[in-house]
Amino acid sequence: MPESGPRVAVLGASGYAGALAAALLTRHPAFQLGAASARSDAGRRLDHLYPHHRVAIELVSPDTLDPGGFDAAIVAYPHMAAAPVVAAWRSAGVKVVDLSADFRLRDVGTYGEWYGAHPEAELIAEAVYGLPELYRTAIREASLVANPGCYPTATILALAPLARAGLIGDLVIDAKSGVSGAGRAATEATHFVSVDENVRAYKVPRHRHTPEIEQELAALGNPVTITFTPHLLPLDQGELVSCYVTLTEPDRSETELRDLYADAYREEAFIETVDTLPGVRDVRDTNICRIGLHKDERTGRAIVFGAIDNLWKGTASQAIQNLNLMFGYAEGLGIG
Known part of the structure; x- marks a missing residue:
């Protein structure tokens, strides 16, 4: 892990995708894994939950994290639960890659039909769909990227x-x-x-x-x-x-x-x-x-x-691909 560089928090790191994202960040030559959070598993080490990832970091409660101490966050929460967290971190000026479905659909009515009333609908217009092969230029300028479903x-x-x-x-x-x-x-x-x-x-x-x-x-x-x-x-x-x-x-x-x-x-x-x-x-x-x-x-x-x-191109490594673009790094840095 580099001693300097953008600090990234993984929120929801006890799930499969979040844990892999944390592992990829740990090995990334530019980003720093600043924190990994979980609720029910707070206090446990990530390498105890997932020994094969070899990420020796203690999971903390997301409520203890100050967004002001981070440059970016990967939010690995389910739909509906992710949106308020994304909104809070974006209001602090943090760049976010959201792994949920909350900002993938551009039409709030369509979201409502398939998921329910959107909790943070005003952020939809800010989000860029995070498929680099289609939206590379927009992702480079984005502060909120909606990682596609697998x-x-x-x-x-x-x-x-x-x-x-x-x-x-x-x-x-x-x-x-x-x-x-x-x-x-x-x-x-x-x-x-x-x-x-x-x-x-x-x-x-x-x-x-x-x-x-x-x-x-x-x-x-x-x-x-x-x-x-x-x-x-x-x-x-x-x-x-x-x-x-x-x-x-x-x-x-x-x-x-x-x-x-x-x-x-x-x-x-x-x-x-x-x-x-x-x-x-x-x-x-x-x-x-x-x-x-x-x-x-x-x-x-x-x-x-x-x-x-x-878990890779379908979720976690694509999230890192998007982060690379958002911070001006080579697109494949740390994942290819």
Whole structure:
């Protein structure tokens, strides 16, 4: 850890994503991990909760932290609980990367439909959607970044070149994630006995990431109503989205479609476009999204696959990628 440099607090560091963010900050050559907070686990050391991260810092109650002592914060709280904390730290002039859904949706009415009444709606206009491959310039100037959800990260990156070209007519997304995506608190659905040797869909037909994906596809110039179905896999980490696209121009060849992706992602360090079928092991413990595209000539559909590590590019390492941009560092510093 550097002896000087921006001091960053991780609020909610006892969860999977917060703990990984703290670990990445500990090894970062520019940022300092100034504090890691938790409520029920306050007083415990983070390396006792997560020995594999090797972060020898004591978790403190968030109520004991003075935002004035920090340059930035990563807020790893659930939706609704995050917004008031973000507002308090922003009012102190601290740059914030929020891992919740509270500032991802630009329309407060849409947020209300899917989550409930927004507790800090006046901050929505300040937030920048934190997908660097789409919003890099705006993130550099931002003080509040809404880190995307893990499913939207993989899906939007997998589909962005098609959306920019207006090629998505109808869209079905079959998404699968490891159990860590559900968070640290075990439920009956995520208990080992329920998950082991099993695959199950959940939150059908209204998963809350649906409007986030639709929002970003529309922002790319291709508004579409999607069918999105997530599944839980018996894995700890990893995520694969399979996107079935009815093309507006079904005669487009596979070569033409792949050229769109090559042109879109040629300069992107954390995007890999491949001719093979990507899997979750390909990207484990990395900030990489690995994308494969195939054309079904019989149906005229494009089938696009996106694989990420849900805790890395899907959450924590993407948060560091955003912080790097916000503070003027090289985008891949400490994560690539």
